[in-house]
Amino acid sequence: MLRRSMLASTSPFFGLACCRGRGFREYAMSSKTSLEKSRIKFLLLEGIHPSAVEVLRGAGYTNIESLPGALPDAELKAKIADVHFLGIRSRTQLTAEVFAAAQKLVAAGCFCIGTNQVDLEAAREHGVAVFNAPYSNTRSVAELVLAEAILLLRGVPEKSAVAHRGGWLKSAENAFEIRGKTLGIVGYGSIGAQLSVLAEALGMKVAFYDVVTKLPLGNAHQVRELHQLLAQSDIVTLHVPETQATQWMIGAAEIAAMKPGAILINASRGTVVEIEPLAAALKQKKLLGAAIDVFPVEPRTNKDEFQSPLRGLDNVILTPHIGGSTMEAQANIGLEVAEKLVKYSDNGTSTSSVNFPEVALPAHPGKHRLLHIHRNVPGVLSEINRIFSDNNINISSQFLQTNEKIGYVVTDIDAAYSDLALEKLAKVNGTIRSRVLF
Ligand SMILES: NC(=O)C1=CN([C@@H]2O[C@H](COP(=O)(O)OP(=O)(O)OC[C@H]3O[C@@H](n4cnc5c(N)ncnc54)[C@H](O)[C@@H]3O)[C@@H](O)[C@H]2O)C=CC1
Numbered sequence: 319m320l321r322r323s324m325l326a327s328t329s330p331f332f333g334l335a336c337c338r339g340r341g342f343r344e345y346a347m348s349s350k351t352s353l354e355k356s357r358i359k360f361l362l363l364e365g366i367h368p369s370a371v372e373v374l375r376g377a378g379y380t381n382i383e384s385l386p387g388a389l390p391d392a393e394l395k396a397k398i399a400d401v402h403f404l405g406i407r408s409r410t411q412l413t414a415e416v417f418a419a420a421q422k423l424v425a426a427g428c429f430c431i432g433t434n435q436v437d438l439e440a441a442r443e444h445g446v447a448v449f450n451a452p453y454s455n456t457r458s459v460a461e462l463v464l465a466e467a468i469l470l471l472r473g474v475p476e477k478s479a480v481a482h483r484g485g486w487l488k489s490a491e492n493a494f495e496i497r498g499k500t501l502g503i504v505g506y507g508s509i510g511a512q513l514s515v516l517a518e519a520l521g522m523k524v525a526f527y528d529v530v531t532k533l534p535l536g537n538a539h540q541v542r543e544l545h546q547l548l549a550q551s552d553i554v555t556l557h558v559p560e561t562q563a564t565q566w567m568i569g570a571a572e573i574a575a576m577k578p579g580a581i582l583i584n585a586s587r588g589t590v591v592e593i594e595p596l597a598a599a600l601k602q603k604k605l606l607g608a609a610i611d612v613f614p615v616e617p618r619t620n621k622d623e624f625q626s627p628l629r630g631l632d633n634v635i636l637t638p639h640i641g642g643s644t645m646e647a648q649a650n651i652g653l654e655v656a657e658k659l660v661k662y663s664d665n666g667t668s669t670s671s672v673n674f675p676e677v678a679l680p681a682h683p684g685k686h687r688l689l690h691i692h693r694n695v696p697g698v699l700s701e702i703n704r705i706f707s708d709n710n711i712n713i714s715s716q717f718l719q720t721n722e723k724i725g726y727v728v729t730d731i732d733a734a735y736s737d738l739a740l741e742k743l744a745k746v747n748g749t750i751r752s753r754v755l756f
Pocket residue numbers: 431432433452455456459504505506507508509510527528529530557558559560561563564585586587611612639640641642643
């Protein structure tokens with residue numbers, strides 16, 4: 319079966335022609351058709367900050383659609399068919415079926431840290447590079463968690479709720495300073511470590527649990543077992559990614575292992591905490607309070623109803639997944655991810671992609687650049703180079719990088735040969751996608 323997906327440009331320095339193969343034994347053909355840079359379509363979902371649009375426009379891309387919310391699955395599949403670059407945040411699920419419907423998709427940008435909403439394996443299979451912003455909202459999450467810890471230790475959510483209903487809960491009972499308390503951090507990565515520093519500055523003791531041995535910052539110390547951490551912490555805060563290992567990692571047994579009167583904060587992912595036992599522990603006052611920013615099921619848009627067994631509990635701070643939602647973080651994320659998409663589109667640089675081999679590429683003035691993405695099986699590079707030598711095509715530079723699943727080879731050649739070379743490269747066994755930039 320032949321599949322065709324082609325883009326090209328009449329611009330002397332930008333062009334993109336791509337074709338995809340499906341399956342190890344299948345192949346694809348290409349021919350270039352004229353496509354202005356302005357026709358390369360960007361779809362940005364979930365209210366991505368306008369800084370992203372500025373970056374894209376500054377780079378000459380004008381075909382940009384930016385929508386405030388996530389799209390229902392069927393609408394996304396229909397809309398994505400003619401999209402070359404997609405921007406999402408945490409709500410859009412990019413499944414294998416969505417990638418199958420995205421025949422022209424070259425890259426997806428997650429304008430956030432987490433990439434659990436993307437089937438990265440399927441993206442690789444379809445030759446779609448995925449990028450994110452691994453650090454831009456770290457500080458925002460850490461600040462929110464610290465603020466919540468202080469408010470919960472003072473019982474502010476409950477006292478505020480009572481006052482809103484006309485009551486007056488002036489009391490020091492169950493109200494504590496944060497100084498001297500133990501913060502237990504689960505997941506000592508970027509956010510966990512940042513939080514550790516801020517917490518120590520407030521006089522807290524910090525302990526952490528992580529599957530990887532980490533260098534403790536300041537006076538923090540790592541504990542070997544999760545339950546050990548839970549038993550010693552006044553406040554437990556979760557900063558792990560969504561993985562099989564972190565799914566429901568805090569359930570009834572873990573809540574039971576926490577100190578009586580402790581606080582639980584989750585600004586990681588909604589699948590990390592089982593909500594029913596948490597709600598029960600809060601109602602029974604086993605836990606003093608909780609702050610939950612992420613939920614097993616979150617509304618798709620701000621117009622949809624939020625449902626949770628935690629609703630109505632005064633000692634719980636409920637926030638709508640806004641850990642990273644500050645103007646500073648969103649503006650920085652917009653710049654960072656848009657720049658990554660532009661670099662990948664303009665010259666093939668895949669640095670910091672989360673699913674692709676990383677190649678940092680120099681400019682290629684006067685040359686056509688062939689990008690070839692293939693399954694990482696023996697013999698592909700030699701087959702590619704045989705094509706160049708058999709057809710007397712001189713290579714001016716070549717870059718190869720692989721990961722365990724795919725290889726990414728970039729070859730700069732004279733313009734006169736790029737049509738021929740692209741057509742032949744697309745037939746190489748194991749080809750997932752090839753394109754040419756000029
Ligand atoms: N609420 C929000 O708006 C936001 C939520 N997040 C979430 O926070 C998570 C953490 O972010 P970062 O700190 O930047 O990630 P990171 O990758 O820097 O750190 C994650 C840490 O968790 C550890 N870890 C992984 N699996 C573990 C396990 N089973 N048990 C214990 N530790 C484990 C890792 O070794 C690593 O040290 C993100 O993956 C994302 O899901 C991130 C930003 C904003």
